Amino acid sequence: MPIPRFWREIEQRYKGIGSRCKNCGEIYFPPRKVCPECRRESFQNMEEYELEGTGEVVTYTEIHEPHQEFEMLSPYILAIVEMDEGVRLTGHLVNVDYDEVESGMRVEASMRKLGEESPKGLIYYGYKFWPIDD
Amino acid sequence: MKTKEEVGIKGYAGYVPRYRITPKEIGDVWGKDGESMGKGLRIESKSVPSPDEDVVTISTQSAKWAMQRADVDSQDIEAIYVGSESHPYAVKPTATIVAASLAASPDLTAADYEFACKAGTAAFQTCMGMVASGMIDNGIAIGADTSQGAPGDALEYSAAAGGAAYIIGSDDLLAKFRHTCSYTTDTPDFWRREGEKYPQHGGRFTGKPAYFKHVTNCTNKLLDETGREPEDYDYAVFHQPNGKFPMKAAKRMGFSKEQIEPGLLVPKIGNTYSGAVPLGLAATLDHAEPGDEILVTSYGSGAGSDSFDIEVTENIVKIDDENVPRIEEIIADNEFISYSVYAKYREKISEGGA
CATH class of the missing domain: 3.40.47.10 (Thiolase/Chalcone synthase)
Structure with a gap:
């Protein structure tokens, strides 16, 4: 990944910064410059929106044939999480066993190492999810 | 050293990775009596970080929880010091990544400390001095490590991972x-x-x-x-x-x-x-x-x-443990792993072609 691309996405990856249409209130993640519902009315009318970081598991699977970058973590759990704001994110589930996971389980984003450019290169950090009690 | 103004802890929290390994498991690999080594060192198990955990992730999680406890807004943090001897980069601060992830950037000072195992308390003293002198209202001092022990070395029985963060300020002190x-x-x-x-x-x-x-x-x-x-x-x-x-x-x-x-x-x-x-x-x-x-x-x-x-x-007594786990709760959530998994996680074995 080129340095500028990673750097541009730091806000999204570290803090869950998406965008909100000031016209209709819809929240988007990753952030959008234009609301697909309001179109022209949303132009220059979108604001930054920080996701709370909590949501629930919609669906999940265990990956046994990982991408080369995730070989160290194999097998790992990948889930689609619906955040409390309504947006859906794909992310790893950590600090939990596969047989403990269920749809509807409450989860929270926590910062983890997502990968690296190379052993000499940049380290990419971002969100993964883990279970919470509430 | 006594500070002129009152300074103390507004919030604190820690994080310990979930994996554990026993001295017996380590000793079995190297032909040593790990169990009695563990008894001698008074270590029953040690924590092991997952491959996706490092000083940045441990520091960030601890600081996030500490801020929740302190009820301090991220924009009110004016200094972050991270003490560690296992910063992920040799050159490029851990503290800037932690600051960005806490949404405390850019109006703050930040730096990494290294003084073997006391880099964390060196960060305490820096924040204390800055708060007491009136330079800042709130600072974060973190001590975290994913320490290294060479395969077969005595350190391998003890070198573990974890960290804690402290919000240091002068009001609403715990x-x-x-x-x-x-x-x-x-x-x-x-x-x-x-x-x-x-x-x-x-x-x-x-x-x-x-x-x-x-x-x-x-x-x-x-x-x-x-x-x-x-x-x-x-x-x-x-x-x-x-x-x-x-x-x-x-x-x-x-x-x-x-x-x-x-x-x-x-x-x-x-x-x-x-x-x-x-x-x-x-x-x-x-x-x-x-x-x-x-x-x-x-x-x-x-x-x-x-x-x-x-x-x-x-x-x-006002601490609400609802959202921030106590240290004993974090430690109790664990999973024991074998030496082979430990060796893979700690990159003691290299994968083919890597």
């Missing part, structure tokens, strides 16, 4: 720093050269002229300067490279087993280096009540100690 002092010499007991993956150590030399000399002298200096006695304190936290050293040092100085027990985490999680004293203090604060007095002495090889005299305030 605990006050009443006094601090340090004791610093040039003592070559443990080191890691630039570019080397694993540290070297002086074996038995790490004991008497290193750990015991510094911890004892610094603690006694604090007692002299404050005019207090060991029995005046409800709790004491000493650096814990293993379970044996802090017990021996405490006994020699006149502290009881009961005083150090709540903060003695090394038997369950191993030596978390820069994270050890901050985590031990956090576990002690989890047990503390208003008016409790805590003595803390860290130790960093190379070598030095920092001591602190801490008084817990009535605000400690």
Whole structure:
């Protein structure tokens, strides 16, 4: 990944910064410059929106044939999480066993190492999810 | 060293990775009696970070929880110092990544510290000085490590991972720093050269002229300067490279087993280096009540100690544990792994072609 691309996405990856249409209130993640519902009315009318970081598991699977970058973590759990704001994110589930996971389980984003450019290169950090009690 | 203005802890929290390995499991691989080594070191298990955990992730999680506890807005954090000897980058600060992830950037000062196992308490003192002098209102001091032990080396039985973060300020304090002092010499007991993956150590030399000399002298200096006695304190936290050293040092100085027990985490999680004293203090604060007095002495090889005299305030009872787990809860959530998985996670074996 080129340095500028990673750097541009730091806000999204570290803090869950998406965008909100000031016209209709819809929240988007990753952030959008234009609301697909309001179109022209949303132009220059979108604001930054920080996701709370909590949501629930919609669906999940265990990956046994990982991408080369995730070989160290194999097998790992990948889930689609619906955040409390309504947006859906794909992310790893950590600090939990596969047989403990269920749809509807409450989860929270926590910062983890997502990968690296190379052993000499940049380290990419971002969100993964883990279970919470509430 | 006494601060002119009141300074203390507004919030604290720690994080310990979930995986554990036993000394027996390590010893079996190297033809050693790991079980008795574990007993000698008073270590039942040590924590192991997942491949996606490092000092950045441990620091970020601890600081996030500490801020929740302190109820401080991220934009009100004016300094972040991260103490560690396992910063993920040799050049590029951990503290900037932590600051960005906490949404504290860009209006703050930030830097990384390294002083073997006492880099975390060095960060405490920096934040204390900045708060007491009026330079900042709120700072974050973090001690965290994913420490390294060479395969087969004695360190492998203890080198673990974890950390804790402290929000340091002057109002709404959970605990006050009443006094601090340090004791610093040039003592070559443990080191890691630039570019080397694993540290070297002086074996038995790490004991008497290193750990015991510094911890004892610094603690006694604090007692002299404050005019207090060991029995005046409800709790004491000493650096814990293993379970044996802090017990021996405490006994020699006149502290009881009961005083150090709540903060003695090394038997369950191993030596978390820069994270050890901050985590031990956090576990002690989890047990503390208003008016409790805590003595803390860290130790960093190379070598030095920092001591602190801490008084817990009535605000400690207001802590809501709903969203922030106590240290004992974090430690209780664990999963034991084999040496082969540990070796893979700690990159002690390289994958083909990698």
